[in-house]
Amino acid sequence: RFKVTASGKILRSRASRRHLMSAKNAKKKRQLAKVGRVHETDLARIKANLPFA
Template identity: 60%
Template structure:
């Protein structure tokens, strides 16, 4: 039997972004994967923290995550 089709979460977006309890969209910073020895400790620490997505992009990200807030 076929399953009825409905709205689906875009999984690639769900892995990259998190929505907070207040509705903000958070993202991780780029540059943390490799070549870390050449970056100083302060820079590596700051790359570990998450950052809020720009307000122009939040609408499109929330459209791809229908089951979040």
């Protein structure tokens, strides 16, 4: 689910990409394929639950 970069940022995959993809247009699918960063307000909560962060 999460990947920690060398600089300490945490990457995440985007939601809504697992099923019902036929209802989404190509632009939305392309945007959902990109990797997102965890927002700084959520970093402390996520890091507390990751054993390797």
